[in-house]
Amino acid sequence: MSDHLLEIKNLKITVATRRNVLNLVDNLTLAVKKGEILGLVGESGAGKSMTGSAIIGLIEKPVKISGGEIWFKGKRIDQHPDEVRGHEISMIFQDPMMSLNPLWRIGDQLIEVITTHMNISHQDAIKKAKHCLVEVGIDPSRMNAYPHTFSGGMRQRVVIALALAPNPSLVIADEPTTALDVSIQAQILDLLKQICKTRGTSIILITHDMAVISQTTDRVCVMYSGRLAEIGITKEIMAHPQHPYTKGLVASTPQIDASSFEKMLYQIPGSMPALDNIPSGCAFHPRCEHAHDKCRAERPEVLSNRAACWLLDANEGQ
């Protein structure tokens, strides 16, 4: 228990198709500490967004949580996610152009969220809404503006204001900067990071961008084919990745230093397997140059001292 805000134990998310049942997230275990920023990284379809949706209880049929538990502040929440959704755990989505209701003034959208979760008068809600806008760097005089009059970056600020308005303890940010201009990305990430640090709010940052991970997160969790590949302190993993897949990810991230101009960027050969065709044993073995018989036969798990890879055991044995 202790300092863990959120704990996910053996989470399994599946979708039933006409022919068979596919595992979107398979036996995932992880924890988020109070006040930390945890990165969730992986390719599209690795199960990152599904995990985020599962935490906040927005999994929809035909997809379902078919195993495991989610604990938040010592309470199990996967059965009744609506008790924490919004005021304890909040979420930000990828495309700010689409995530605001086009027919509502932004002030009204803020006030609605505030009055839903806080027992305060309308007057106080207006004050609070203005305060929220100031916090994300938007002029409170724009309370009465419609979303279409804002730029993408400004809209994402509004979305952040909405998500943080009820003072949640955890924010899940699903690719919050992917749809934005590169120049705006850093601003938005810094804003999110700074507000959460002052308030002590934890963040789960979902992204496929290792650069964003290394700049923003305290710890990182690498996912591959719905499974956990590696988890640890960001700095350590960026410096000494254990899992071959993480190594590939780190090596394929551009580094701004003198030597990088001479090096070609590394590419991981092949692509992530389709969900209906996940290989036996370690899901990464067809793309791994060091794979041996055990990798093809048995599935490795993340242990306290190592990533989910049999090679690490073999190395220790030597």
Place this chain on the structure above:
Amino acid sequence: MLIIILRRLFQALLVLLLVALISFLIFRYVGNPVENLLGQEATVAQRAALEEALGLNDPIHEQYVQFVWRAIQFDFGNSYRGALPVADLIASRLPATLELALTSAIFAMVFGVLTGIYTAIHRGSFLTNLILSTSLIGVSLPTFLIGVLLIWFFSVELGWLPSFGRGEVVDLGWWNTGFLTASGLKSLILPSITLGLYQMTLIMRLTRAEMLEVMRQDYIKLARALGLSPRQVYFSHAIPNIMIPVITIAGLQLGSVVAFAIITETVFQWPGVGLLFINAVYFVDIPVMSAYLLLVGFVFVIINLIVDLTYLAIDPRLRDSQLKQEQ
């Protein structure tokens, strides 16, 4: 904003003049006004005199202007049958049609939107599947068949509801209404369902499709992630966003309701303008046909105009982009 409205008005006027042109051509060339007024025994001289008096020898565009001018003053000539002024005929029958159209439009709108929203929210439930498969049959069935089957079941077999006419009508001088008597209201039930059923299924399918589309939008996902209750998500975020297309289609359907009233009025012998028109077609009563065309054209143009303007009033994005275009 004013410029936009004026432009829409101008477009509407143009369409209306075109409809008037078709209506004029039918009136002038399909019918034979002279023979109709004088009968076949008239002498050549009599005919020539009348042709001159009616202005049939004037240049064609002047005749058209005359036609439009008279139409504006509600002068559509005399009916071939009974020689009554067409305008009086229409005026005496318009209340019946409008009351029927209004009732069925409200029926279609209310039930269409409600079932559409219900079937979108409760996807895959038993009631949803039942409503959806019934609606498929409803769309495929010709209106008159629905009417006949309703009469057979509710009037003949059960004897609950009247099968024809308007029941007792209260004359208010300028308007006669069936809304004020019990028999009038009872008489409205079957025709309104017959007339509104097709529109209802259409509105339901549209509402459902729009609702499912909106529910996939990110702002709905965000609203749910922010912990708003399903009530708030559905009623204050999803439903307002589907109202624009739904109002448009429902509004446009109102015109069809007036036109389709022809069929329902025939089935139920409802004394409205539709029945007047179908009899005019049957007896080749050209002035009535031409006037009816003008009337329906007018109704359609006005409805289109109102729908367009409502659109502008509801959606702030649309309003701004239109204003930008103007500048």
Place this chain on the structure above:
Amino acid sequence: MSGNAMIRRFLKSDFFYDFTHAPIAVVSFVVIMVIVTCAIFAGFIAPTNPFDPSSLELMNGFTPPMQPNAFTGDVFLMGADDQGRDLFSAILYGLRISLFVGVMAVILAMVLGILLGLTAGYVGGWLDNLIMRFADIQMTFPSILIAMLIHGVARGILPPELRYEMSITVLIVAIGLSEWVPFARTVRGSTMVEKEKEYVAAAQLIGLNRWQIMVRHILPNVLSPVLVIATITFALAIIAEATLSFLGVGAPRTEPSLGTLIRIGQDFLFSGEWWILLFPALTLLALALAVNLFGDWLRDKLNPRLK
């Protein structure tokens, strides 16, 4: 390719696989086929010829279905109408007229729509503008209203003595003219896309004229959406025909279509002779439903964009 090979290829195609795995499509297709066969072979299937006055026995009037008539002892599968006409035979012959009008009206609408659409799309300019604006205005009004109007005008132009004889032709023209717009719009859209492609430029270079290019090169490329629209229009045309006939401005009593039969049946609803109404109504219901469902399925399969 030989005929056998073509059939084998068709049986292996995705289209055929999807068809056999969609129960609604199979059932509605079978219903359509049964109805069409009955209509074509009405002369062999029907026990009597309902148009032959000498075969009618007035004593048989109002015989209920499957009950021997009190005077003559004749039995009718679906009963007899007021004139002692066998209803089953009348429905088979009526189907023939309904289907004939439907098919002819669709062909007329299709030919007209394709011609106007090709012209508008290929020639462009003011001609395109004129055709498409006219189409827009026609589309604002329900097609059944347009059909009624054309019908009324046609009756006005025709001399009274020809009105009865020509009523089937008038019906076809009225329905055909009221349904051309969807064809024209689709063909125009595809034509405008196709004419920018290189093979059209190549055809122009080798000296083919406009019509050759349009008919031989562009037309084959727009046939699949046209087929879908034709199926849906066929359903609409059958309903339009039945509606006009029911309203008394379509097929005459001497050559009754399904709509006419239903109109006749409605007169006897209150006197308890329900079968005169019910059987033609059920036939129309089955036909309209089957064509609609099949058309829906075809639209989803061949051209999801039309939805």
